[in-house]
Amino acid sequence: xxxxxxxxxxxxxxxxxxxxxxxxxxxxxxxxxxxxxxxxxxxxxxxxxxxxxxxxxxxxxxxxxxxxxxxxxxxxxxxxxxxxxxxxxxxxxxxxxxxxxxxxxxxxxxxxxxxxxxxxxxxxxxxxxxxxxxxxxxxxxxxxxxxxxxxxxxxxxxxxxxxxxxxxxxxxxxxxxxxxxxxxxxxxxxxxxxxxxxxxxxxxxxxxxxxxxxxxxxxxxxxxxxxxxxxxxxxxxxxxxxxxxxxxxxxxxxxxxxxxxxxxxxxxxxxxxxxxxxxxxxxxxxxxxxxxxxxxxxxxxxxxxxxxxxxxxxxxxxxxxxxxxxxxxxxxxxxxxxxxxxxxxxxxxxxxxxxxxxxxxxxxxxxxxxxxxxxxxxxxxxxxxxxxxxxxxxxxxx
Amino acid sequence: xxxxxxxxxxxxxxxxxxxxxxxxxxxxxxxxxxxxxxxxxxxxxxxxxxxxxxxxxxxxxxxxxxxxxxxxxxxxxxxxxxxxxxxxxxxxxxxxxxxxxxxxxxxxxxxxxxxxxxxxxxxxxxxxxxxxxxxxxxxxxxxxxxxxxxxxxxxxxxxxxxxxxxxxxxxxxxxxxxxxxxxxxxxxxxxxxxxxxxxxxxxxxxxxxxxxxxxxxxxxxxxxxxxxxxxxxxxxxxxxxxxxxxxxxxxxxxxxxxx
Numbered sequence: 001x002x003x004x005x006x007x008x009x010x011x012x013x014x015x016x017x018x019x020x021x022x023x024x025x026x027x028x029x030x031x032x033x034x035x036x037x038x039x040x041x042x043x044x045x046x047x048x049x050x051x052x053x054x055x056x057x058x059x060x061x062x063x064x065x066x067x068x069x070x071x072x073x074x075x076x077x078x079x080x081x082x083x084x085x086x087x088x089x090x091x092x093x094x095x096x097x098x099x100x101x102x103x104x105x106x107x108x109x110x111x112x113x114x115x116x117x118x119x120x121x122x123x124x125x126x127x128x129x130x131x132x133x134x135x136x137x138x139x140x141x142x143x144x145x146x147x148x149x150x151x152x153x154x155x156x157x158x159x160x161x162x163x164x165x166x167x168x169x170x171x172x173x174x175x176x177x178x179x180x181x182x183x184x185x186x187x188x189x190x191x192x193x194x195x196x197x198x199x200x201x202x203x204x205x206x207x208x209x210x211x212x213x214x215x216x217x218x219x220x221x222x223x224x225x226x227x228x229x230x231x232x233x234x235x236x237x238x239x240x241x242x243x244x245x246x247x248x249x250x251x252x253x254x255x256x257x258x259x260x261x262x263x264x265x266x267x268x269x270x271x272x273x274x275x276x277x278x279x280x281x282x283x284x285x286x287x288x289x290x291x292x293x294x295x296x297x298x299x300x301x302x303x304x305x306x307x308x309x310x311x312x313x314x315x316x317x318x319x320x321x322x323x324x325x326x327x328x329x330x331x332x333x334x335x336x337x338x339x340x341x342x343x344x345x346x347x348x349x350x351x352x353x354x355x356x357x358x359x360x361x362x363x364x365x366x367x368x369x370x371x372x373x374x375x376x377x378x379x380x381x382x383x384x385x386x387x388x389x390x391x392x393x394x395x396x397x398x
Numbered sequence: 399x400x401x402x403x404x405x406x407x408x409x410x411x412x413x414x415x416x417x418x419x420x421x422x423x424x425x426x427x428x429x430x431x432x433x434x435x436x437x438x439x440x441x442x443x444x445x446x447x448x449x450x451x452x453x454x455x456x457x458x459x460x461x462x463x464x465x466x467x468x469x470x471x472x473x474x475x476x477x478x479x480x481x482x483x484x485x486x487x488x489x490x491x492x493x494x495x496x497x498x499x500x501x502x503x504x505x506x507x508x509x510x511x512x513x514x515x516x517x518x519x520x521x522x523x524x525x526x527x528x529x530x531x532x533x534x535x536x537x538x539x540x541x542x543x544x545x546x547x548x549x550x551x552x553x554x555x556x557x558x559x560x561x562x563x564x565x566x567x568x569x570x571x572x573x574x575x576x577x578x579x580x581x582x583x584x585x586x587x588x589x590x591x592x593x594x595x596x597x598x599x600x601x602x603x604x605x606x607x608x609x610x611x612x613x614x615x616x617x618x619x620x621x622x623x624x625x626x627x628x629x630x631x632x633x634x635x636x637x638x639x640x641x642x643x644x645x646x647x648x649x650x651x652x653x654x655x656x657x
Contacts, residue, residue, distance in 0.1 A: 034550075
């Protein structure tokens with residue numbers, strides 16, 4: 001399929017009126033939610049075009065979230081890999097990941113819309129913690145749905161959310177992970193729609209979420225592009241990010257999508273490779289690549305990383321894969337654990353297991369990128385994963 | 399195949415309120431017997447669930463029924479195959495309820511054709527709103543299968559006539575803000591929803607979601623043309639009630655709405 005011939009049409013621009021990126025996206029929700037999605041779309045269009053809202057959002061990013069985030073050059077790791085590795089340090093944001101960009105934007109929007117309560121889903125807990133943080137900051141009520149399995153895997157984050165004043169409700173259905181937390185959050189939204197904003201945590205779900213969440217993360221790519229030019233005098237050859245739902249990847253890709261020479265790479269867990277192994281399907285309000293069986297039943301993803309444990313992917317990633325603008329590759333859990341340790345030992349940075357996927361791919365494919373500048377989005381810090389990795393490494397040794 | 403809308407309009411013209419009980423397809427070895435028993439108990443149509451892995455419009459009871467059914471190896475094809483000819487035999491139209499991905503995966507035309515070949519009169523897809531319904535409604539129309547659309551209390555007035563125009567068979571009025579499951583009383587939004595729809599359409603208006611007892615059914619039918627009852631009946635079955643016992647509960651609803 002050919003790219004749009006006119007260079008004036010941005011690759012990562014505004015979706016069509018029916019919320020499509022190419023053939024993907026849309027708004028497949030129960031009738032009850034349609035007016036709420038329409039209201040949200042109108043409110044976001046209005047706010048995003050309003051300099052007052054933009055200034056308020058920007059002020060929060062700078063004075064609360066610690067933006068702009070740093071760009072770090074990895075001297076020792078670069079030498080070891082035979083390429084020039086640069087990290088976009090979203091791990092240094094307040095709450096420890098890129099998720100804060102989106103929650104501050106949506107919480108600000110929710111307030112502007114007169115909503116008093118936020119509901120959110122979370123996998124690893126990063127988005128849940130970020131949501132609880134934004135709710136506390138802005139004086140909003142917050143309920144976070146989290147799969148029962150993930151509540152065990154990430155018990156510290158459950159406690160963090162509670163400390164921040166949020167209520168955490170377990171999702172007990174299905175695989176009791178991220179997918180089921182989304183189901184529960186959607187059911188709760190259907191039941192309590194008037195005062196409630198659903199603070200969706202990734203570039204997924206019904207229109208306008210995939211577009212809106214990407215716009216709130218666009219700051220990652222915009223900063224990184226300018227920082228990279230300042231640091232190296234040029235654009236990177238490759239931009240790499242991990243992909244579950246795909247929000248951190250969408251954020252950094254959006255800063256480089258219009259530069260055809262820059263290669264964009266999304267890294268998926270082998271057990272949740274929606275783009276790599278999925279076929280188009282509809283779940284959680286969107287048409288996108290989806291891991292499903294021959295009858296259309298959604299399959300359960302399996303990944304060492306709770307944050308990437310999702311059988312679908314944001315619709316814009318499906319579109320970017322379709323038109324060949326971005327590539328998506330899988331890595332397995334063992335490669336991820338190796339990369340996690342590699343970064344800790346070589347650079348003194350403990351990455352989130354999610355971003356260790358990106359490094360795992362870079363490390364495996366390093367020979368094909370010899371001497372190139374590779375920009376990796378380090379989307380979160382790994383403190384939350386330390387106990388889990390400890391038990392994995394202990395069981396490897398025994 | 400029975401024409402769903404003609405059948406319901408005729409029953410309504412006879413002064414009868416419409417009763418649509420629900421069975422989770424593939425739930426257990428006797429689920430088709432329950433379809434037949436509902437017909438005997440006075441159902442005007444029977445709704446049959448095709449289980450889906452991620453049923454976002456369903457509460458705990460239908461979720462549990464879906465899980466049990468999937469664990470038995472139920473697929474869309476096994477449900478449709480077991481229903482083949484049943485509607486003709488019992489003289490009552492059947493309507494499947496499932497989620498859009500099941501239809502999307504099979505292909506709109508293929509799914510519609512399979513329903514028609516099994517004499518299944520209609521389909522309800524609760525996660526397919528008006529704006530996205532076009533391709534499915536066209537394929538269903540072509541196959542003579544009624545694509546029932548839902549109308550929710552959150553819809554502004556201008557939206558309801560467009561839903562009613564696109565819906566086939568009947569209009570499914572969502573009684574409340576929420577998912578399927580039993581409630582203590584009929585939602586305050588239920589009767590109002592039926593009134594708003596009756597004011598803009600001649601198609602049968604049937605209320606569902608949360609209708610939990612014979613009394614609530616009668617109250618809803620004060621304005622609506624009929625009701626769907628799902629969780630209240632499935633809870634009995636999940637708790638071990640026999641086909642006869644569940645059918646007896648359905649018969650009480652029939653009697654209540656007949657007044």
